Amino acid sequence: MPPVFQHTVKAPALFAGVGVHTGAYTRVAVRPSAPDTGIVFVRTDVADRDNRVPVSPEAVCKTQLGTVIGNADGVTVSTIEHLMAALVMSGIDNAVVELDGPEMPIMDGSSLPFLRILDRAGRREQQAPRRYLEILETVEVVDGDKRAALKPADSFEVAFEIRFDSAAIGVQAVDLAMDERAFREELADCRTFGFLHEVEALRAMGLARGGSMENAVVIDGGRVLNPEGLRRPDEFVRHKALDAIGDLFVLGLPLLGRFEGVLAGHGLNNALVRAVAARPDAWRIRTLVQDLAEAV
Template sequence: MDGFLAAGMERRRTLKAPIGCVGIGLHSGRRASLTLHPAPAGDGIVFRRSDLGLEIPARFDLVFDTRLCTAIALPGQPQARLGTIEHVMAALAACGIDDAVIEVDGPEVPILDGSAAPFLFLIDCAGVTTTAMPRRSIEVLKTVRVQESDAPGSAWAQLEPIATPGFEAALEIDFPSSAIGRQQLSLRVTEASFRAVLADSRTFTLAEDVARLRAAGLAQGGSLDNAVVVDGPLVLNPGGLRHADECVRHKLLDVVGDLALAGAPLSARFSGSRSGHALNNRLLRALFADAEAWRWTDEALVPAFSPRAPARRQAEPVAA
């Protein structure tokens, strides 16, 4: 059964059992413990900071930092943040998981090997179960586009309607390092294609940027075990690349995770050029700011959830 952003799934899904792992945070360098828990139908995806006793819904309008990762926080509580959520969100979305609690004991999800494959392994080990509650998705009705600036050749991203329900994505990247260069990838994103094409592609950086990132307090836990590092034409990782176009595959993996913060599967086509976490989030904000750009599917089957309703932690998309 296809998982990610496909309108055809009829019932909400959650995990059969809790499962966890331990790793380090890519940017914090701190040890991080993560546990995936089942959740009641309708609760959505919620992050729980076990060290703070706080829960943060996985929502686009709670994203407050997009520097080299996607981080969410409760309004007015920047200390109650959780960073590098995009890979686990991508894995959950790909498997069609609508409801789950992601418990983490610190400010960052563990990076593991830098891809989504370890999170798929955890989900497979825990198992997936279908609930009785109908699932609805978000249909994009008109093209919504954001771009970095008005300058020619500026990075951009857009969502547009799609003829066949589901999710398609096309992305182009262009880096000065000849080990990356210009890469393009286009595919219909389903659970099967995510597993085969995107899941094992790792985060990456340029060797020349490592010292600058660490001086800024980022990439403190980065290593060749959890990131691809390129230096001009060279890939410094002993094993090289997993795929010749691993970098664009990973960027598209990030798109999957970032757009999963819509709170429900999207039925749309995504396209972008050099889009990153910031533009991906701006795209969702622009979509939900325009009431004529989207609608719920199967709306009569599923009650609407208020952002303030205590009985359900899933929220309606709201404009930031």
């Protein structure tokens, strides 16, 4: 059964690492926060303006190769999606994420290191009902052959399909009922990926400076270059599903609904989030406390 009450971390979760795009070494502390405050990032290296960046659909200011949020003073935090997925799927609703740099550490390119760090910190139940965003009507965004949609469902489901010319990937699809256990067993360890021929161009744009085979699956033509190979045969589409979960959590609440993505990325995921936020008739806020009370 999904959590009935909100949770925060029991103790600070501390870690550090390099950002995949900036290459900057950043220290992070995920700290407890009060009920109904959601996830708030705080740039401790910024002192001359507002350094708090609360997560919301409107806070997303860039979606090129990752999700970037920012505030009205231009303070930004990059590559939040892997931590966001770990937070929502481990049942953490409220936390302050302090970091002393512009980008979240990439760790190994998946959500698994974040889950392990959060597990060590522990989880504390709070005296407030956990609120879910329940999808009542289908909301869909389309961009050519790319599509992302949220549809009504009794629980959270995630379906994704990708197609790449590379023989290392080809056509892959995944369709999963998604709860904490399923996330841990099916998606959490799946890493981000990229193509060797794109690295030079990305670095010329100031991106991928911290990228390596230690934090990404690297593909050259039809070959995976990582000596250890893939963690799963369809690791690529599973990572896309992981990304989508993190991108959807900028809505601020866990979902009761079915996400479907076809060739979608961070940009289309955020377009969907904004479309949902603009359609209050298509969803409602629901708590399981109400459901339990009505069942008695």
